Amino acid sequence: MTESDLPEAAQPHTHDPEEEDQFAVGYVPGVMPGKWFRRWEERHHKPVLSQQQLRADGWREALTNGDIKACFVRLDWEEQDPSLEELRQNFRAVALYEELQVAVLDQDHILTVAESLTTDELNAESSPQQKPATDDAGMAVELTAAGVGPVILPMSLARLHHRKDVTYRQLTDAPTIPVALVWPQDLSEEDEATVQQFVGIVRGRSANSGRDTPPSKEQESKKKKQPQKQQPKAPQRRGGKGPKGAKAASASKNARRRRPR
Numbered sequence: 445m446t447e448s449d450l451p452e453a454a455q456p457h458t459h460d461p462e463e464e465d466q467f468a469v470g471y472v473p474g475v476m477p478g479k480w481f482r483r484w485e486e487r488h489h490k491p492v493l494s495q496q497q498l499r500a501d502g503w504r505e506a507l508t509n510g511d512i513k514a515c516f517v518r519l520d521w522e523e524q525d526p527s528l529e530e531l532r533q534n535f536r537a538v539a540l541y542e543e544l545q546v547a548v549l550d551q552d553h554i555l556t557v558a559e560s561l562t563t564d565e566l567n568a569e570s571s572p573q574q575k576p577a578t579d580d581a582g583m584a585v586e587l588t589a590a591g592v593g594p595v596i597l598p599m600s601l602a603r604l605h606h607r608k609d610v611t612y613r614q615l616t617d618a619p620t621i622p623v624a625l626v627w628p629q630d631l632s633e634e635d636e637a638t639v640q641q642f643v644g645i646v647r648g649r650s651a652n653s654g655r656d657t658p659p660s661k662e663q664e665s666k667k668k669k670q671p672q673k674q675q676p677k678a679p680q681r682r683g684g685k686g687p688k689g690a691k692a693a694s695a696s697k698n699a700r701r702r703r704p705r
Contacts, residue, residue, distance in 0.1 A: 573587060
């Protein structure tokens, strides 16, 4: 996939009646949420999930406009990327996993003999390109293939833009890059419930979990209409209620025992 294949930045949202019955989830380039999308479909959850790849500079607008209900985003990569704590000031978010950073090298580079590299080793043998924005990663890999120099990328972006004339090596001392699932704070109650159901799948909740399949509105309505069960009354002892009745019954029983035959 090249840079031109990426969708344009999100446009102002227009409501389509067919979209109202869909659960639209976005993801930025390189992030691969396909296994979670498949699990949603395999469990026959409603509404139908619609997946959308977005430009990395367009996910905020897409969430704000309502084009999507949730999005997989990469944090702390570009200068404008928020940390998870900063993100939660305006959105809801859950951290998912950490991506490794790699150095993308042309196939003839001397450092390809190593299985992994440190940042110092990379800088000692080459002059890496300036760190590119996510949406410019494809062009940076092309420049690497042309001999301009290595480029450091999250591993998922290196895999997305892989070419036969380049390879990559893990940077063992580079910090990891977090990936999170993000959604607006002001979703409707119904949409929030749908997102929470999807969060359960992403976090590995099984299909048999009671939390994975919330009760339908019809089930909740029936539950509310059912009368409360009354506690069974305690059986009454012969001889009346209370201590006096109990004593009378005991005395009568003893008298029968002493009655001569």
